Amino acid sequence: MKILYYHSLLQLKYPFAISKFARTSTPVTLVEIHYEGLIGYGEACLVPYLGENHQSATCFLNQLDLSKFHFPFDFEYISYYLETVAPGNCAIKAAIDIALHDLLGKILNKPCYQLLGINPVDMPITSYTIGIDTPEIVREKAQNCGDFQVLKVKLGTKYDKTIIQAIREVSQLPLYVDANEGWKDKNYALEMIVWLREQGVVLIEQPMPKDMVDENAWLTEQSPLPTIGDEAVQRIADVGKAEGVYSGINVKLMKSTGIYEALEMIKEARRLQMSVLIGCMSETSCAALAGATLAPLCDWADLDGPFLISNNPFQTPQLLNGKYMLPAEPGLGLVKI
Numbered sequence: 157m158k159i160l161y162y163h164s165l166l167q168l169k170y171p172f173a174i175s176k177f178a179r180t181s182t183p184v185t186l187v188e189i190h191y192e193g194l195i196g197y198g199e200a201c202l203v204p205y206l207g208e209n210h211q212s213a214t215c216f217l218n219q220l221d222l223s224k225f226h227f228p229f230d231f232e233y234i235s236y237y238l239e240t241v242a243p244g245n246c247a248i249k250a251a252i253d254i255a256l257h258d259l260l261g262k263i264l265n266k267p268c269y270q271l272l273g274i275n276p277v278d279m280p281i282t283s284y285t286i287g288i289d290t291p292e293i294v295r296e297k298a299q300n301c302g303d304f305q306v307l308k309v310k311l312g313t314k315y316d317k318t319i320i321q322a323i324r325e326v327s328q329l330p331l332y333v334d335a336n337e338g339w340k341d342k343n344y345a346l347e348m349i350v351w352l353r354e355q356g357v358v359l360i361e362q363p364m365p366k367d368m369v370d371e372n373a374w375l376t377e378q379s380p381l382p383t384i385g386d387e388a389v390q391r392i393a394d395v396g397k398a399e400g401v402y403s404g405i406n407v408k409l410m411k412s413t414g415i416y417e418a419l420e421m422i423k424e425a426r427r428l429q430m431s432v433l434i435g436c437m438s439e440t441s442c443a444a445l446a447g448a449t450l451a452p453l454c455d456w457a458d459l460d461g462p463f464l465i466s467n468n469p470f471q472t473p474q475l476l477n478g479k480y481m482l483p484a485e486p487g488l489g490l491v492k493i
């Protein structure tokens with residue numbers, strides 16, 4: 157078994173702004189695990205605010221002992237082993253996990269969703285993200301959302317209502333809202349949520365800072381819309397802490413260290429009767445299709461990463477009526493271009 161990797165910068169079609177930062181590109185590390193003529197593809201999306209970068213990814217990969225990855229893959233053990241290499245480094249761990257799932261599918265000649273016993277018929281629609289921008293750009297993006305049937309709007313600014321009104325001038329699609337911790341007062345947050353519900357918003361992601369636990373819990377109790385913890389929920393240990401604080405959790409493979417732990421998080425959320433949104437970063441088709449494999453287990457999906465970048469090294473995933481069509485090919489069904 158051999159690992160190859162290369163670093164790249166994904167260029168965003170539009171500069172991406174949320175309530176905390178803006179950027180025009182995202183560093184990724186793409187991983188290939190070669191085994192008996194087959195290649196498993198994996199991806200680490202190294203969003204700057206989570207603390208990983210090309211250097212940390214290289215350092216982690218150089219410490220790997222490949223003899224730990226023998227077929228048949230024991231993902232519980234592999235997850236444990238990756239933790240022993242170094243703490244943190246969630247995205248590059250996800251790249252290994254995704255590549256091994258893709259490879260396993262190719263070895264067994266089955267698509268990943270079949271390996272995991274997931275029925276693609278239950279696929280939810282996926283949202284198209286509109287970052288914080290001028291009303292003109294917001295309108296333009298809302299009008300040019302292709303096959304998407306729901307928009308995800310980034311808020312947490314002083315002009316949130318202006319952004320929503322700009323969208324409503326051109327689109328009547330349902331909306332998800334992500335405040336990215338931008339609202340700092342619980343009464344203001346509740347007022348906004350009540351107003352947003354009247355505008356056709358169906359869920360609210362991370363309304364207030366994750367450290368405001370009591371305030372988020374109060375808001376969830378009062379809120380007419382489900383609240384979803386994202387920044388507050390990174391890994392499996394965070395799911396139980398989110399119970400009673402949010403209605404649901406946002407699972408992302410780059411936070412969960414990949415498919416194996418994401419699946420554990422979804423199961424734990426269901427045990428606690430919480431809802432689940434599966435999200436993504438500015439990713440290529442590789443990590444997005446890995447996320448889409450789990451999407452049929454979730455209530456909502458936000459997997460638009462490959463549609464927001466201009467230099468995807470893989471074929472763009474196919475959507476039908478706003479839903480991912482999971483490829484029937486072995487593994488993740490990725491095609492390099």
Ligand code: MG
Nearest residue numbers: 334361362386
């Ligand atoms: Mg979010």
